[in-house]
Amino acid sequence: MKRRNLLRASVVGAGALAFTGSLWEGAFAAPAQNATGPYGPLQPADANGIQLPAGFSSRVVARSGQTVPGTSYTWHAAPDGGACFADGSGWIYVSNAEIGSRGGGASAIRFNSAGTATSAYRILGGTDRNCAGGATPWNTWLSCEEVDTGRVWETYPFSGSSGTAVVRPAMGRFNHEAAACDPVRRAIYLTEDKSDGCFYRFLPTTWGDLSSGTLQVFRAGTATSGSFTWANVPDPDGSPTATRNQVAGAKRFNGGEGCHYASDTVWFTTKGDNRVWQVNLAAGTYELAYDDNLVNPGPAPLTGVDNITGSGSGDLYVAEDGGNMEICLITPDDKISVFLRIGGQSSSEITGPAFTPAGDRLYFSSQRGTSGSSSGGITYCVTGPFRT
Template identity: 65%
Template structure:
């Protein structure tokens, strides 16, 4: 993904916040990204799976909660949430969290061959609680985060070989998502509370999360500073309340890093943020209150298409869409689910080739965690 840069400043509430972002090209955008036509065109009628897609795209359901994954003996977990894909020889793996109470929480995985056939499915983490968005690491592990007070991060093996390990040094708080920044050798983390913080974890050794320093983003006089959290265990004082001038975010959700920028979402105010790690600045990339006829609401999980620079943001609420945010500062629907009004879209992730998009409807058409559905969308994604 190309770098996106701050374009102008405006005042929101009592603080000065930079608005607007774009690729490495001149731009005169005066506001955050604006509603416009999708590069993929308008959505067509719902297909047999209840998915509205642009012309040329097709969907299939690859797994259903509480049912055996076809071609395997594994029962797919309930409430599928955050996910990511990993190259696996000639095929790939899609890992998915289970946002359920213990002992049903944790994570599972689907293994695909080179033709996209599911050839295996298995559990990679058990006995944990409300595993939500999570994040992938450059060393091919999956960080499964507990969305509970004093929640832990678990490092899991999507290939199903090594046992999961709890990473206490990464702190304990109501965790949502994680995104690795290999350039600064840190892991960003979001917190899903109304006065949440934005964190980064600096491992003592990059690639080893067993020890390191937890830091929180602070703001004073308009300047951003990362400061050490004195007690990452978060008890008796929550991590977000230990450091003066901690910058607050209303319900941190998904998190995605690419080329010096960490994008993350806040559901409480329907915003997409862009933290520029190179220049240590932060901008609002999308705000539904500042976007006429906003197509995106209930912002939640987020991922990106590396080749095109497009962001894909899933909705928890709204009209159950995944929306695209393009390098040309346009936001538009990419797909919509019909009949899933009591669910939320979770776990968007591209396969390594970038021509298949995976995601889940956490509660499917039933509104129950046992009715979750995991989808694959195939088509002419932009390069």
């Protein structure tokens, strides 16, 4: 399918993408197929048990239940969705804690320009199963609760205090997963982690103020491609009727997970069918960016699709929940390859991939590490010659 050219983007500010104006020559024409990755084959595992292409290296940034090196803060259990924010010459990495019974929340680590942690602190506490979320252009982190009555909490990574977090009920109460901001249409896209879940957008009354606005649901047919429309959700509170059941014709997605916006396109993953969807917002159409059943010849490299992020070059990085514990890379010319693989952690999942503002470091976590328990989470940083 012929697609519009993507604008080349560079990672800036709150983990968002700003457009440089030069055209990215590739075009996404789904679905992606197996190919040799742009960085070449994986090398033998390093000291952290991670296989990476030549020229890349990994290090451990934090471990659940242990003090973050260089700080006095104890890192949270079950690290999940994350994002990076520019902070002077350094940056801040934010990570959710996917703990139930109101033991969840989010934490942040502040790094200097050399990538050394200088402080760490909690920015949200007392919430329930904070899975993924999304960064805003105004430098806040939207932390999403993955329970049936889950809410979105707007947190403030630069404040260093969980007391400043604010709940945003206008964004709906449902099994929230991830969020992605679209500054062009002044919309925030939201995924729902249910086997019959929906895809939503929230239109704030005032861009930058999430206290009020309109929640809408994606409407389309049952096919894997076509046109779509948006319809208002009558009762965002989702009680007594769940938000996904309020609008006739709302399209169902099998377990919505990660979500990423860039250049008039929003991508999101669905774990129940191992798919990556792409929505062309300018054209009003949607299609598949990846489907493990449509990789020919196989085998399919990406299974257990979960969190997703993008680089300045237009590459997508998709983390696996289980599978082979890989982060896979989808290029703008629809090629998919394995970027990294973690060994010895088959009872875990990869979470929270996020690039620094310069695009030269990739942070992510293994939620349960080698122990298979939420108390065994490990947060990593990979450096190397990323395409920017």
